[in-house]
Amino acid sequence: MTKLLQTLVDGISVGSLYALIALGYTMVYGILSFINFAHSDVFMLGAWFSFVISRAFGWAEVAPPAWSIALVLPASMVLCATLGFTIERLAYRPLRAAPRLNVLITAIGVSLLLENTGALPFLFGTQPQSMPRLIADRPLATIAGVNINVVDVVVVVVAVALMMALQWLVFGTKLGRAMRAVSFSDKIAALMGVNVNLVISFTFVVGSALAAAAGLLYALKYPGVKQPADASWVLLGLKAFCAAVVGGIGNVRGAMLGGLLIGLVELFGAAYVSTTLRDAYVFLVLIAVLLGRPTGILGRAAVEKV
């Protein structure tokens, strides 16, 4: 029972991280219909930016103050948002009219570029680093033998707060309406006076900022920050993309649901079945869901027109 509840707590915490990353994938897919492979690297850089900022303040040696996360989080989000804007402007916008496969290959190229630039010796190097503990590593409460760690609470609270902000942004503002309009049809949206390029740029900014937040939270939960070119970052990104697909790609609520589901399945599988198979559960869930509902749990079937 204790194990079950503990896995549940961990699963929710990891799942909300997946959800945050999945949102970036799903928003880009909803508008431009391509898998932004570079998103996992924006997430990776979010973790590394957070590490570099924390180290610059000397929080590796002295205990960080309570407000440290309130400084690192926005700083890392702004940096990654700028990066996301730049990537879209320089690499994807020239390909707006090109076949989707080309955009996809470009995305792989951008992904490789970010990874290997990050791994340069004068940037982040090829050594794993240990993230300073901005949040005390202790249980906040222990209920029936289940440790609810401060880190997990912070992860879930920040993730939920950001997702609520996004929900408001997409469904409650004029810009959000423009985003939904472009995602429905960019041509019609343009005819209605929506600045499509601005909306696409904004989507990348928001998605990258969310990925940066996920990067920081991930580094807080797992303080061993792997080197930028490590394959595990891309794998994490791919799992998050699977979460977006499972929830129904292009659907903001679907990404949150899918992320949570994937996180829970992965941790329960690792705890109860086999740890070695951990990387496979996500894809098994994905295939099972897609065979039953080809457009994901919350996705709507697209009507194909001749």
Place this chain on the structure above:
Amino acid sequence: MARPTDMADAARRLSPPLGGSIPRSLLPLILGVIIAVLGQLLVPAVGDFYYTLFINIGINVILAVSLNIVNGLTGQFSIGHAGFMLVGGYVAGIITYYGSYALWGSTKVIEVFLGPGEWLFVAGSVVGGLVAAACGYLVGLPSLRLRGDYLAIVTLGFGEIVRVLFQLTTPVLKGDDLAAASLGQKLTSLGGAQGFGAIPRYTTLFWVLVFVTLSLLVAIRLKRSTYGRAFLAIRENEIAAEAMGVNTTQTKVRAFVLSAFFAGIAGSLFAHQLATNLNPRELGFQKSFDVVIMVVLGGMGSVSGAVVAAVLLTILPELLREVSGYRMIAYAFLLIVMMILRPQGIFGVRELWELGGKKKS
């Protein structure tokens, strides 16, 4: 109204009898074998480095040409090619490692050109290709319901699941353990995360070139056949193809099976070569991405484009070895610039020998 005899005549012209296609396939095949013998005799004289490089080029050519059948000709998007490689490599490895122990009581390489060891290796490669093709059938089946990127992500999932499954296996059996092991034990003792390093190293440039010839022959003949036209029809417009009587699901599955077969063979060649260990970690999604890049860079559906891209992308990292830290950055940068400046790939949809003529699809 065309008379029935005209129709039959037209049909006969569209699908020539088998007798006509055999000499057309046989000549290039003989030529390929001659080149393979020459390659095997001449290249080692130049140096080990070039021998290994040529083998790598050959394996990548088979991979690119086979993925081109699914991604280029049929327009489906598969990013699980490395998964088929793994299946083929492991199945062939089981046959050569445990098979040669069962046959000759030893797992050493029999170094006789065209000797029994090499034939076992060829048989293993073909069986590996067949098992990979069976996996291709399984992966192709969901294409009934899934389209585009959904299918892509399923193929990716397949590759990752296969990789994780092979990592689960137990260490390779040796010596006394091997003699006492049951078949079930042998089938699950494939080295796990350390990789299947004990495979006898049978891959020679000769066999690589023979399989390159075979895959090129199949790809080029396929592209001009009625089957190939069905593939192209699906790529251009699936609904129109279906309206014209193409069984789209069956055709897509067929493309996956054929593509997976050659990927399995390439996997076997990869597994048995001297320079590398068959390791699940090396054949993850990154390897699949590499092959996709070759196909897109060569031009979708262009067989010669895939070959040229595979050769270039195998040599390029060797040339950039001097600046190792910046190698991948330069590669990524080239990729992005290439996609922006020449989105249709090196040859577009055309072949090398069609470049001078008028545009053909």
